[in-house]
Amino acid sequence: MKTIKELIREGLTEVAATRDINRQESIKRVYKACPDLKDIDDQILEVRNSRFIAVIDNDERLIKRFDVAEEELIAKRDKIIARNNIDPDFDQEKSICDKCGDTGFTKGSDGTVKVCSCRKRELEMCYEQSGMADYSSYKMKNYRDDYLGNAASRKKIKNELLKVMLGLDSGEGKSPLCVYSAPPQTGKTFLAVGVCKTAINLGKSAFYAKCEDLATIGTDTLDDLKHIDFLVIDDFADAVTMYNNVGSILNSILETRAAAGLSTVLVTPFPKSELVNKCDMRISGKLQSAKLISSEGR
Ligand SMILES: [Zn+2]
16 A cells, blocks of 8 residues: 555656646747747856856956856846746746645644645545545545434544544553444444545545455555554454454554554444453453443443
8 A cells, every 4th residue: 555645755756747847838938929038048048158168267357257248148138027027937947736835735724734635636546545445435524423413422423533543642551542332324434434534634644444354455455554654444343353364463453553552443333341352362452451432322
């Protein structure tokens, strides 16, 4: 998997090439409209080349003469530019995106750095590569607090998950592992995908996986899952950890992530207490100290 920062970095070469093409086009356009300017610029170039040779020859008198000549040409050039209403920066490279200056990231008024809207393509590509190819329509902004009633509780769960994702919840002695438990059909997957996409939008590396899929995910990706900033494991259930080596794979991921203090969320329809009792022993131990985020009465 590639992180959003890697994808944006890869796109920079293309953006730089486009900037250069735009600059060349702008010069061509201005010279065509004002051949006098092209003529002056050619002369300036010639004077500079001659001055360069004079420097090598160490000919002080000649250097001075070229300096004066260049000054005169530049004064003429400024006049032409002003008289013809030409943008004085017409021959400079300009950012393609004014919002981010082509860095791919913008800073909001609240100080948060986010992927710029000009990198939507990279963002979608990153979601796809981060386990969310099947959820292209899931968007955090469409998560409704008042869906199925109990808006306060849904909003609280959403905010707690966002805090875990941002690492705001971690602290001395606190586990970076979190169990998000809610009954079936309450929009758990929608919210989990939304939080995971938000993480990527903030420039983090993140991944969404179904617990049972840990058995079939390639070893390279499994290794990535140990080190990315934020990981969501959905459809977590004690039975799933008993088959296809899933318990052992998950245990090893959780161990490495806990040691590095990286946030992981296990999404499950079962109450945490039930999971602690029934899970693979190694996982069960980790669940005990995990933070619980759940709907009321769980
Ligand atoms: Zn931009």
